[in-house]
Amino acid sequence: MADHAQDLAIAEELAHQLARLITLTGRAKAQFATVATEGIERAAYALLAHLVREGPKRITALADAVHSDTSTVSRQTSALVAHGLVERKADPEDGRACLLVATDAGRGTFDRAKAERTRHIVALMADWPQSERRTLVMLLDRLNTDFENYHPVGEPR
Template sequence: MSAAESAVETIQREMTIFARRARASAGRMHPELSLVSYTLLGHLEERGGCRATDLAAHYALDKSTVSRQVAALERAGLIERRLDPEDHRVQVLHLTDAGQEILAQVTRSRRAAFRERLADWPEEDLVRFAAYLERYNAGPGAADAD
């Protein structure tokens, strides 16, 4: 096996390990906010509000799934729905103050965990690793799932 093939093998294996761990620990991290909810809130913050359908398309989730997630987030007071005056079918979702607060908390604590995990990495390696990950995720086959 060439060096390249062996590297691909390692990348596959390590990515699988990571995915499994992330899945296992996602629920435990923040009882308040699953990985999906966190991602949805983050998207809302980034975009400054969007429709449930947009979230579904963006994350390749069924609209029913998003509908229930959104309902839960609204019940928890983290987002609010505003009827689009232009089109009464549409509900534009926005973070509430409480939602921004929680999102910021979770983001801080996730960041702290990563920072600790990466504490003894030289800056040069951090920068290169970050670039590789971005490149990997931006690669072919990714467009439909981002």
């Protein structure tokens, strides 16, 4: 019983720290959104980032990858296409379908935003020992993977 109480207390503290982190990252994103993403809506920028990192995708696959609905992703990618950051190309496996592909301009926008974000993270963690930074990366990767794979019983996937 004591272990369960400790598990609950740790989970409550983790939830508090995650909420704090989400608030702080949201504030930082708002401060740097215009500079880093060149005026692109944050959610659309996340789609661009995914296409740059993971490669061309059909809109349904992109929506699944970012855990969003197809209609929202369609609207956001239309804005990216209008800005010349993403283009639609025929899917070589099925000519009736199209793939969303990051353009050179899109990759440049992503690279500039990534460099800016990385610069801020380096400054933020300058006093952290490298071993602690590596441990944090490892633990966040594990937590994110568990979040992606967690499906409470009775809830839709």
